[in-house]
Amino acid sequence: MNDEFRYLLARAARGSLDRRAFLGRAAALGVTSTVATGLLSKAVLAQGPRQGGSLVMGLQGGESTNSLDPALAASQVPFSYLKVSGEPLVNIGADGNLQGRIAEEWTASPDATEWRFKIRSGVEFHNGQTVTAEDVAQTLRRHSNEDSQSGALGIMRGISSIAVEGDTLVLQTEGPNADLPFLLADYHLMIQPNGGFDDATAGIFAGAYKWVENEPGVRHVLEKHANYWDSSVGHFNSIEMLVINDSTARNSALQSGQVQLINRVEPRVAGLLARAPGIHVESTAGRGHYVFIMHCNTAPFDNNDLRMALKLAIDRQDMVDRILRGYGSVGNDMPINASYPLFDESIPQRQYDPDQARFHYERSGHSGPIQLRTSEVAFPGAVDAAQLFKESAAAAGIDIEILREPGDGYWSEVWNVQPFSASYWGGRPVQDQMYSTAYLSNADWNDTRFFNEHFDELLLQARGELDQTRRKAMYSEMGMMVRDEGGLICPMFNDFIDAYNDQITGWVTNPNLEMMDGLAPVQMWSAE
Amino acid sequence: MHPVLKLVIQRLALGLLLLLAASVLIFVGTQILPGDVAQAILGQGATPEALANLRSELGLDEPAFTRYIEWLSSALQGDLGTALSNGRDIASSIGGRLQNTLFLAAVAACISVPLAIFLGLLAVRYRDRWPDKLISAITLTSISLPEFLLGYVIMYFFSVQWGLFPSVSNINSGMSFLEKLNAVALPAMVLTLVVLAHMMRMTRAAILNVMQSAYVETAELKGLRRFTIIARHAMPNAIAPIVNVVMINLAYLVVGVVVIEVVFVYPGMGQYLVDHVAKRDVPVVQACGLIFATIYIGLNILADVISILSNPRLRHPK
Numbered sequence: 001m002n003d004e005f006r007y008l009l010a011r012a013a014r015g016s017l018d019r020r021a022f023l024g025r026a027a028a029l030g031v032t033s034t035v036a037t038g039l040l041s042k043a044v045l046a047q048g049p050r051q052g053g054s055l056v057m058g059l060q061g062g063e064s065t066n067s068l069d070p071a072l073a074a075s076q077v078p079f080s081y082l083k084v085s086g087e088p089l090v091n092i093g094a095d096g097n098l099q100g101r102i103a104e105e106w107t108a109s110p111d112a113t114e115w116r117f118k119i120r121s122g123v124e125f126h127n128g129q130t131v132t133a134e135d136v137a138q139t140l141r142r143h144s145n146e147d148s149q150s151g152a153l154g155i156m157r158g159i160s161s162i163a164v165e166g167d168t169l170v171l172q173t174e175g176p177n178a179d180l181p182f183l184l185a186d187y188h189l190m191i192q193p194n195g196g197f198d199d200a201t202a203g204i205f206a207g208a209y210k211w212v213e214n215e216p217g218v219r220h221v222l223e224k225h226a227n228y229w230d231s232s233v234g235h236f237n238s239i240e241m242l243v244i245n246d247s248t249a250r251n252s253a254l255q256s257g258q259v260q261l262i263n264r265v266e267p268r269v270a271g272l273l274a275r276a277p278g279i280h281v282e283s284t285a286g287r288g289h290y291v292f293i294m295h296c297n298t299a300p301f302d303n304n305d306l307r308m309a310l311k312l313a314i315d316r317q318d319m320v321d322r323i324l325r326g327y328g329s330v331g332n333d334m335p336i337n338a339s340y341p342l343f344d345e346s347i348p349q350r351q352y353d354p355d356q357a358r359f360h361y362e363r364s365g366h367s368g369p370i371q372l373r374t375s376e377v378a379f380p381g382a383v384d385a386a387q388l389f390k391e392s393a394a395a396a397g398i399d400i401e402i403l404r405e406p407g408d409g410y411w412s413e414v415w416n417v418q419p420f421s422a423s424y425w426g427g428r429p430v431q432d433q434m435y436s437t438a439y440l441s442n443a444d445w446n447d448t449r450f451f452n453e454h455f456d457e458l459l460l461q462a463r464g465e466l467d468q469t470r471r472k473a474m475y476s477e478m479g480m481m482v483r484d485e486g487g488l489i490c491p492m493f494n495d496f497i498d499a500y501n502d503q504i505t506g507w508v509t510n511p512n513l514e515m516m517d518g519l520a521p522v523q524m525w526s527a528e
Numbered sequence: 529m530h531p532v533l534k535l536v537i538q539r540l541a542l543g544l545l546l547l548l549a550a551s552v553l554i555f556v557g558t559q560i561l562p563g564d565v566a567q568a569i570l571g572q573g574a575t576p577e578a579l580a581n582l583r584s585e586l587g588l589d590e591p592a593f594t595r596y597i598e599w600l601s602s603a604l605q606g607d608l609g610t611a612l613s614n615g616r617d618i619a620s621s622i623g624g625r626l627q628n629t630l631f632l633a634a635v636a637a638c639i640s641v642p643l644a645i646f647l648g649l650l651a652v653r654y655r656d657r658w659p660d661k662l663i664s665a666i667t668l669t670s671i672s673l674p675e676f677l678l679g680y681v682i683m684y685f686f687s688v689q690w691g692l693f694p695s696v697s698n699i700n701s702g703m704s705f706l707e708k709l710n711a712v713a714l715p716a717m718v719l720t721l722v723v724l725a726h727m728m729r730m731t732r733a734a735i736l737n738v739m740q741s742a743y744v745e746t747a748e749l750k751g752l753r754r755f756t757i758i759a760r761h762a763m764p765n766a767i768a769p770i771v772n773v774v775m776i777n778l779a780y781l782v783v784g785v786v787v788i789e790v791v792f793v794y795p796g797m798g799q800y801l802v803d804h805v806a807k808r809d810v811p812v813v814q815a816c817g818l819i820f821a822t823i824y825i826g827l828n829i830l831a832d833v834i835s836i837l838s839n840p841r842l843r844h845p846k
Contacts, residue, residue, distance in 0.1 A: 058696070063803040064621070065613035072614075149578045201615060215624075216614060217803050218795040219698055242698055244793045248680055252695040253793075256687045259696070408806065444575045 005029050009043050018528070037278070037502065049506060053526030054238040058250045058259035062243030064217030069200040070190045071143060071150035076263060076514065077243055079187055081220050083518030084239060085126075086190025087206035089117060089136065089169075090181050092429050092517070094510040096341050098181050101230075102131060102191050102206065103169070112176040112464050117169040124227045125193050126203075126210035133164045138195025140171075143188060152188035154437060154444055176464025178471070179430045187518065208234030208522045217243055235506075235525035251499075254279060260504045261524070263515050265497040266380070267325035278502045283327050283495045286511050287339045287427025287434075290323075290379040290494060291331075292372065292389065294487035295449040298419040304485060305364035311350060311489050312357035313393040319491045322388065323381040327497055331490030334479045335425060335434050339493075339511045342431060342468065344476035347483070357396035369401035373414050377407035378422035385491070386422060416447045423447065424494075429512060431475050432463050439482060448487030455481050503528050531845050535836050543829045547821060551603075554817035555596045558810045599814065608815040613807045618815050622800070626819065628699060629796040632712050633781035636719035641774055644724050648731025648770075649763070652739065653755050660732075667725035679718050679791040686714055697792040715792040719785060723777040730773040734766035741765075768835035775831035782827075783820045 008025055011017040017025075026036035061076025070082050089103040100106070103117040123131040142148065144156035158180075161172040173180060190205050203211040208230070209222035220241040228234055242259060244250045247266050253259045255276055265273060265281060274281040294301035294310070301307055316330040329337065332349055374386040383404060390400040405414050405421075415423050428434040437443055440459055441451045455478055462474040482488060496514035500507065506524040510516040516523060602609065608618035647667070651660040670678065687695035693713040703711065738744065739762055747757045786798030797816060804812035836842055 063807065064800045065611065065803050065807040065809055067614035069614075146577075147581050149582045151578075153575050153578050213700075215700070215795065216616075217799065219700070242696060242793060244696065246790050246793070249683070249695065249791055249793055252683050252688050256691060256695050258694055 005031060009039060049232075049235045049525040050527075051235050051237075051525075053236055053528065054240065055236040055261065055504065055521055055524070055526070056240045056242065056259045057521065058242050058244040058253045058262045060243075060245050060247070060250060060262075060264040062217050062241075062245065066216040067201055068203045068211075068214060069196065070188050070192070071148065071152070071196075071200065073188060074151055077220070077241065079513070080263075080515065080518050080521070081222070081241060082187050082190050082205075083207075084209045084521050085203065085205045085207045085211060085222055086187075087123070087131075087208075088187070088189055088191065089184045091519075092182060092185045092512050094508055094512075094516070096511075098185070102136060103181075103184075106181055108178070108180075108466075110466075112178045112180075112466060113173050115171045115173070115180050116165075117171070117181075119167045119169060120229065121167065123206055123229045124225075125206050126225055127193065128227075129193050131191060131206050133167050133169050135193055135195060136169050136191050137162050137164050138197060139189065139191050140169075140184075140195070142192075142195040142197055142200070150188055152186050155183045155186055155433065158183075175460055177432075178464060178466055179432045182430045183433060185429060187513075209239055212238070219243065233519075233522045236521065239521050254499060254501055257501065257503070261498070261500040261515075261520060263496075263498050265499050267323075267327045267497065270325070270327060270497050270499075273499055279499055280502070280507070281497060281499045282507055282509075283497050284509055284511060284514075285329060285337075285339060285493065286496050286513065287337065287429075288425065288494050288496070289331055289335060289337070289427065289490050290382070290385065290422075290424050290492050291335075292386075292420070292422055292489040292491070293448050294489070295419040296485075296487040297449040297451065300364070300366045300370065301419055301487060303364045303366065305360045306366050307487060308484070309357045309359075309361035309364060309396065309398060310370075310393065312353045312360065313396045313398050314389050314489060314491050315352040315392040316350075316491045317352070318392070319385055319388055323385045324492055324494055327495040329493050329495075331492050333483045333486070333488055333490050335427075335438065335482070335488065335490065336431055336475070336479055337493050339427070340431050340434075342472040342475050344472060344479065347476065347479055350483070352392060354392070354396035357393070357398065361396060361398050369399040370420065371401050371403055372420050372422070373403045373405050373418050374422040375405040375407050375410045375414065377410050378415070379424040379494075382422040389491075416445065426513070431478075432459070435459050435478060435482075436463075439486070450482065450486050450488075452481060452485065500524070532836060532842055535842065536833050539829050539832050539836075543825050546825050550821040550825070551600060551818060552596070554814055554821065555592075555599065558813050558817070559592055599811075603815070603818060609811040611804070611809055611812050613804065613809045613812075618812055622797070622812075622815060622819065624701075625795060625797045625800045628794065629782055629785075629798070631699075631708065632715060632719070632785070632794060632796060633778065635709065635712055635716045636723070636781050637778055639716060640720040640723050640777070641727065643720070644727035644774075645731050645770070647724070648728045648735065649755070649758050651728065651732045652735045652758050652762075655736070663728065667721075667728050670721040671725035675718060675722055675787045676791050678721060679715075679788060682714055682718055683791070686717075695792070697794045699795070712794070715785075715788050715794055718788055718792075719781060723780065727770070727773050727777055731766070731770050734769040735762045738762045738765045764838070767838040771834045771838070772831045775827045779824045779827045782823050 059077050066078050091099045093099045104120040106117045108115050119133045140162050143150040143152045158173050160174045163170045208228045210225045212223050213221040223238045250262045254262050270281050320328050374382045386402045393400050414421050438445045439450050441456050458474050465471040504524050505527040647663050651663050654660045683695045686692045697711045699708045699711045747761050789796045789799045801816040
């Protein structure tokens with residue numbers, strides 16, 4: 001690399017030389033455009049975030065029914081715009097550690113039943129009001145009171161009192177809870193003036209971007225909140241989110257440069273898309289998993305031998321290869337993987353074993369077909385996955401009959417109702433939350449009807465255990481219980497696959513949720 | 529009363545009656561949709577408390593007949609209610625979507641209707657020779673391909689490869705007329721290809737039918753040019769069937785383009801309706817149904833009236 005090229009590179013990285021001119025001059029110096037582009041993107045990254053420019057995103061998962069009320073958010077587009085416009089108490093960082101946002105610091109009482117959050121001073125809402133501890137308390141109350149329709153109601157249930165002392169928020173929990181701050185990072189819990197009691201859909205938050213235009217199901221336009229407290233994020237002047245639910249249309253929009261960032265790249269086209277010039281496909285191992293769930297209290301699934309036979313009769317690697325096209329990892333019949341803190345790596349991986357499956361199946365004494373309900377909406381590729389399951393189980397002498405259900409109404413009529421069906425879980429930030437959401441005996445979404453007193457006791461104990469080694473051992477034991485006795489067949493953990501083009505840069509791997517936990521728009525910056 | 533006026537009034541009255549019947553059907557249809565509004569709104573993340581709270585708030589417990597009468601009377605006053613799912617005023621949300629849908633339909637119609645009729649005339653002029661066969665082959669191919677495939681192919685070449693037009697046809701009120709035209713170029717192109725064949729074939733068949741008549745032979749014997757005979761003498765007598773087909777296609781352009789809206793991310797009525805059906809947002813579904821029914825019935829009445837007016841025997845009774 002000669003001095004002249006280095007000089008050009010530095011200018012281009014700073015933006016004083018435009019990209020096309022840079023490539024032209026680089027070519028004149030005998031540097032091919034592929035090499036020059038590669039060096040340029042490295043130089044831009046090294047230069048650090050640049051302010052300015054605008055970002056256009058193409059997102060799947062938006063409907064004309066979407067609301068600005070954070071309590072009602074359930075799909076990807078509301079998730080994205082809440083992450084960008086809202087400010088939570090805390091965030092979970094890419095490394096799995098908590099980062100203070102509205103909360104500056106927090107402490108727990110020694111028995112982990114009382115948590116105190118000091119509210120950061122000088123944080124401003126989009127309407128100019130200052131964020132107070134009272135606003136935070138009201139927000140939490142709105143998501144947990146009797147009239148609440150919030151998606152976060154389940155995680156708020158353990159909180160028994162919400163109080164304010166000066167600039168400090170004091171939360172009491174029913175039992176000890178060492179993970180409470182992690183729960184408060186939930187994307188529904190964006191702080192609103194007076195908690196949103198006045199007008200929950202006003203779109204007034206305290207995040208890096210404020211609302212300009214809101215056309216649900218079409219597009220959402222936001223601009224930089226000038227008085228945002230954290231100058232290390234929020235580099236674009238404006239962000240436009242286009243709702244593009246069709247996968248092919250999303251890819252085309254990225255390739256033709258109409259958008260710079262897309263979510264939910266389908267595994268079957270991810271490889272092709274990555275080969276297109278100027279496109280980066282990012283695959284992130286996360287906590288989301290695809291599952292087949294059996295009700296442990298309903299015949300014939302009330303027999304553990306039958307459950308074990310079905311668990312042994314599924315070919316996990318084949319599913320990862322064919323359904324996820326390699327963008328994922330094999331599951332181990334528990335909802336936890338290495339992306340969780342305190343995961344025990346020593347738990348043995350369950351393998352496809354038709355002989356063992358046949359042994360357990362015969363011991364269960366069951367005969368005749370077993371009905372498995374599936375649908376395209378259960379998870380991408382769920383119908384094909386059920387077909388693969390049927391084939392691999394047939395080799396063990398187990399007859400699975402596939403019932404294909406309509407996508408419309410699947411979550412109300414089939415999932416959590418029928419005894420054996422396909423489904424998915426998005427994963428939770430910590431093990432406690434995942435287990436409390438779906439495996440505790442009295443959980444709302446105990447979709448495997450898993451009732452185990454010892455498991456419940458361990459879960460509550462682990463929740464209040466501040467010693468991490470003992471806690472890890474407890475979670476390991478609980479994982480083994482679900483794996484060997486539960487109704488969960490978890491063949492695979494899916495990766496999040498997102499893509500961006502080289503007009504933007506600054507991607508970091510974040511295992512929490514898709515799009516760098518929804519923070520890609522506020523953490524990435526313009527490369528032009 | 530002039531018999532034509534009488535006929536037209538009859539048609540209008542019949543249309544209104546039909547609209548009332550349609551409103552009953554829409555209302556009943558939305559009542560028997562399976563599933564539950566509250567569950568659909570809250571999705572997989574619904575807890576029993578949240579469900580119960582939402583249900584009582586939406587007031588889903590009144591008798592159906594009362595709700596029908598209330599709904600119809602307020603709809604007649606232009607009040608379509610508020611959407612259950614996001615609390616927005618339906619009339620104002622639909623307003624923008626309807627404008628977009630009508631804009632795209634109008635652009636597609638402005639290209640496709642004259643083009644289809646012209647190609648039909650051309651096909652008759654060169655009947656059974658290569659231009660006729662070529663026109664038929666191309667239009668029949670384009671109508672046989674699924675719309676979304678046609679959309680993807682056009683998107684691939686015109687947007688990804690050549691960069692001529694945007695693949696995302698998102699239009700908004702801040703755009704100028706020319707910008708909007710540029711944005712809808714690709715969907716309008718696909719829609720034109722989709723509706724062309726039907727109208728072209730009908731024009732050709734209807735005109736060929738009258739070409740057998742004695743007066744056409746007279747015109748030929750007078751030594752008129754063949755295209756003049758077709759356009760000036762045969763065409764006016766073939767107008768009734770052509771208008772009917774044109775109207776059906778116009779109605780299709782307004783009510784049936786949800787696939788194109790999805791592929792090109794166009795913010796029209798179709799996508800709006802589908803989203804709300806998925807969420808069991810009954811008031812919106814009813815409002816959309818009513819608007820679609822009005823457009824469909826209205827265009828068909830228009831076709832009827834034009835057919836009546838184009839018939840000289842009805843225009844000039846003895």
